[in-house]
Amino acid sequence: MIRYIFQRLLAMLGVLLGISLIAFSLATIAPGDPAQMLLQLQKGGDTPTAAEVSAFRTQLGLDAPAPQRYVRWLMRLLRGDLGISYRTGQSILAEIGARMPATIVLALVSLLIAMGVGLPLGILAAVRQGTWLDALCRLLALIGATIPSYLLSLLLIYLFAVVLGWLPSFGYGTPRHLVLPAIALSASIAPRLMRLTRAGLLEVLGQDYIRTAHMKGLPVWHVLWVHALKNTWLPIVTAIALSMGGLLSGAVIVETIFSWYGIGKYVVDAIAVRDYPVIQGVTLYMTVMVVGINFMADLCCLWLDPRVER
Amino acid sequence: MVSQRAVWRTFLRDPGALLGFALVLLVLGLAVCADWLALHDPRHQQLLHAFSPPNQEYWLGADHLGRDIWSRLLFGARNTLGAALFVLLIVLLVSLVVGLLAGYCGGWVDNVLMRLADIFLAFPTLLLAVAVAGTLGPGLVNVTLALSLVWWAGYARLVRSIVLSVRIQPYIEATRSCGTHDWRILQNHILPNVLGPVIVFASLDFGAVILSIAGLNFLGLGVQPPYPEWGAMLNDARPFLQTESYLLVYPALAILLAVLGFNLLGDAIRDGLDPRYTSER
Numbered sequence: 001m002i003r004y005i006f007q008r009l010l011a012m013l014g015v016l017l018g019i020s021l022i023a024f025s026l027a028t029i030a031p032g033d034p035a036q037m038l039l040q041l042q043k044g045g046d047t048p049t050a051a052e053v054s055a056f057r058t059q060l061g062l063d064a065p066a067p068q069r070y071v072r073w074l075m076r077l078l079r080g081d082l083g084i085s086y087r088t089g090q091s092i093l094a095e096i097g098a099r100m101p102a103t104i105v106l107a108l109v110s111l112l113i114a115m116g117v118g119l120p121l122g123i124l125a126a127v128r129q130g131t132w133l134d135a136l137c138r139l140l141a142l143i144g145a146t147i148p149s150y151l152l153s154l155l156l157i158y159l160f161a162v163v164l165g166w167l168p169s170f171g172y173g174t175p176r177h178l179v180l181p182a183i184a185l186s187a188s189i190a191p192r193l194m195r196l197t198r199a200g201l202l203e204v205l206g207q208d209y210i211r212t213a214h215m216k217g218l219p220v221w222h223v224l225w226v227h228a229l230k231n232t233w234l235p236i237v238t239a240i241a242l243s244m245g246g247l248l249s250g251a252v253i254v255e256t257i258f259s260w261y262g263i264g265k266y267v268v269d270a271i272a273v274r275d276y277p278v279i280q281g282v283t284l285y286m287t288v289m290v291v292g293i294n295f296m297a298d299l300c301c302l303w304l305d306p307r308v309e310r
Numbered sequence: 311m312v313s314q315r316a317v318w319r320t321f322l323r324d325p326g327a328l329l330g331f332a333l334v335l336l337v338l339g340l341a342v343c344a345d346w347l348a349l350h351d352p353r354h355q356q357l358l359h360a361f362s363p364p365n366q367e368y369w370l371g372a373d374h375l376g377r378d379i380w381s382r383l384l385f386g387a388r389n390t391l392g393a394a395l396f397v398l399l400i401v402l403l404v405s406l407v408v409g410l411l412a413g414y415c416g417g418w419v420d421n422v423l424m425r426l427a428d429i430f431l432a433f434p435t436l437l438l439a440v441a442v443a444g445t446l447g448p449g450l451v452n453v454t455l456a457l458s459l460v461w462w463a464g465y466a467r468l469v470r471s472i473v474l475s476v477r478i479q480p481y482i483e484a485t486r487s488c489g490t491h492d493w494r495i496l497q498n499h500i501l502p503n504v505l506g507p508v509i510v511f512a513s514l515d516f517g518a519v520i521l522s523i524a525g526l527n528f529l530g531l532g533v534q535p536p537y538p539e540w541g542a543m544l545n546d547a548r549p550f551l552q553t554e555s556y557l558l559v560y561p562a563l564a565i566l567l568a569v570l571g572f573n574l575l576g577d578a579i580r581d582g583l584d585p586r587y588t589s590e591r
Contacts, residue, residue: 018429030445146569148521150528150544151562154551162552169551249436253525257548267437268529271444283441287433294432 001306005299012295016288020077023284024070030276035062037086082281087273092281096263102172103262106255107247109178110185111240118190119236122197127224129202137198141191149250153184153257172261181258188250189243193236200235204228234305241297245290317582324581330574337568341387350378352385353536361554370560373543374550375536379560382538387564389539393454393532394519398512400458401465406504408462409469410496414477424470427463435460436522443531450539453532457522461515468511469504476503510583514576517569524565540565 027034035057039048048056057063061072076083082092125137147155160180161169171177204210205228213223248264255264263282270278302308321327340347349369356376364371370379412423430438442456476482477500485495524541526532533539535546540561547557 014425015429015432018425019432022429022433026441026445031447142573146517146566146573148525148565150525150541151565154544154548154558154562158551158555158558162555245434245437249434249440252437252440253529256529267440267444271440271529271531276445279441279444283433283437286437290434291432 001302004302008295008298012291015291019284019287019291020074021070023280023287024073026280026283027276028066030280032274032276033057034277035060038084041084041086041089077284082284083277085270085278086275087270087278092278093285095266095278096282096285099261099263099266102260103248103251103255103264106178106181106185106251106260106262107244109182110247111189111243113182113186114190114193114243115240117186118193119197122194123201123224123229125194126198126201126205137194141194144187144191147187149184149188150253150257152187153181153254156180156184157257170257170259172259177258177260181254181260184257185247185250185254189246192243192246193239196235196239197232200232201228204231234301234308237297237300237304241294241300244293248286248290320582321578324578326574327578327581330571330576330578333567333571334575337387337391337564337571340384341391344381344384344388348378348381348384350381352377352381352538354378355536361550371556373546373557374554377536379557382543383540383560383564386538386540386543386561387568389450389533389537390520390523390527390541390565391568393450393523394516396454397457397461397519397523398516400454401461402508402512404458404462405465405469406501406508408466410473410500410504412466413470413473414492414496414500420470423466427466430460430463431467433460436525439522439526440529440531443526448531448534450527450532453523453526456526457519461519465508465511469508472504472507473500476500506583510576510580513572513579516572516576520565520569520572 033053036048036053038060039053039056040046061069064072080093082096084090085092085095088095121137121140125134128134157169157180160167167179168174168177169180210223210228213227214220218227251260251262251264252268253264254260255262256268259265263286267279267282269275270282298308321331349367354377356372359368359372359376360374362368362372362376368378368380370383373379373382408423408427412420438460439453439456442459443453446452446456482495482499485499523532524539524544527539527541528545530542530545533542535542543561544558544565547554547561550557
């Protein structure tokens with residue numbers, strides 16, 4: 001088991017290194033001269049002379065060849081230095097830290113809603129396979145998968161904020177502000193959770209030991225909860241972990257629409273003002289987080305079912 | 311293999327498939343014939359007609375700048391669907407090359423290419439697309455490139471897995487022992503086996519690609535004003551949600567119907583070409 005964890009850890013380190021390389025290339029394709037942008041920021045908006053810029057570039061080490069710059073950048077990264085924002089001159093890590101709680105709250109509440117809707121409907125559809133209930137659940141999943149989050153957000157705002165006036169259409173702060181964005185975000189992953197739950201449970205329900213349990217005369221709910229669901233958890237846990245990437249991606253759009261003070265809106269705002277270090281920093285931060293979550297899900301699967309190790 | 315007639319029979323019997331086919335034909339037809347069907351230049355502003363309700367001159371009304379919505383929808387279809395088509399073409403091309411190389415060569419080539427794919431798969435898809443498109447700067451070409459960049463890895467994995475399963479077939483070994491060149495084996499024996507499943511996958515993905523393109527355009531990363539695009543039109547309508555909410559309806563319907571059509575058609579193509587799925591669903 002330790003060996004398996006170690007192998008996974010090693011593979012993850014490789015992926016993380018690759019991710020850092022791609023994030024680094026992202027900065028090299030960005031137009032504009034970082035030295036000039038940063039110097040302008042230091043001088044309070046005055047345009048620096050060409051000589052000043054060139055001196056500053058040498059001072060920052062931007063003249064060095066790319067591999068050398070990458071290693072230096074990686075070293076700073078390992079110390080938790082994501083650079084500073086072109087727009088505010090603040091540390092990007094600090095700015096991410098300030099916005100992260102909002103995104104985490106939004107993502108977690110969305111995940112809870114998606115699980116609250118997706119898992120029971122998936123179980124229902126599997127148990128009543130082939131009936132109108134099953135068809136209805138699958139239709140709902142199809143609709144949920146067809147409507148993109150940006151469209152659903154606008155529809156929710158129109159219905160609950162404009163027409164009914166029950167909830168605020170955008171903003172951040174109170175739990176009331178959380179309702180609409182959380183629903184919009186959860187709709188992007190609930191259908192997948194439902195389908196995977198249904199498919200996983202159907203596979204288990206078709207197995208011999210379930211038939212044996214039924215033949216022993218055990219109550220249906222007992223067979224379902226104790227015998228069937230235990231073996232369905234694995235794909236569900238994996239699906240939940242994999243949906244974290246979708247949630248954080250979706251947060252980019254949903255937070256922008258609802259003006260939610262999270263890192264999704266942060267990155268879109270940064271794109272509007274060409275704040276390239278922020279784009280790079282947020283991408284890197286979110287991806288590392290997703291990779292970490294997937295790793296923990298792997299461990300969780302191992303704990304749920306030691307056979308995973310193989 | 312399934313006979314062609316059987317495929318057509320399943321297709322014609324399935325109402326979902328027919329609806330999907332009709333929708334796709336309609337949307338593509340409108341996009342292709344945009345020049346003849348449009349009543350106005352989609353970029354032409356007539357501020358006097360701003361928010362004009364539907365009438366003889368403006369079939370679906372006019373938007374906040376007095377531009378004809380019907381014409382904008384038609385030319386927007388070109389941008390949305392055209393970009394989606396290009397994304398899938400690039401993805402297919404790249405993934406076929408990468409997947410065939412990785413699967414057929416094996417060894418360190420396979421290792422390097424698949425680790426590369428792993429890295430791209432680790433990114434949250436849309437986030438990487440947003441970051442790349444945002445860094446490259448706004449424009450439909452950059453959106454297309456960004457989405458291709460995040461989409462190829464999954465396909466390359468798929469191609470590789472099929473190549474691996476085909477490569478060990480006895481007839482490939484027989485061909486090889488006859489002294490057939492690797493290149494010829496790839497082209498004549500392996501590629502045809504790969505193309506079917508990959509095209510099925512691509513047709514199932516078309517709707518998702520459309521949604522992503524419209525999403526990036528919605529964020530303002532793609533087509534720049536005054537050019538029309540469905541996602542961008544949604545974004546244009548956003549400030550008028552309270553007062554002129556009908557502006558939202560047309561681009562929303564366009565996106566939904568197109569995606570629904572492509573999804574239904576994709577399902578039908580999969581069912582027709584791969585009968586294993588039909589019984590299960």
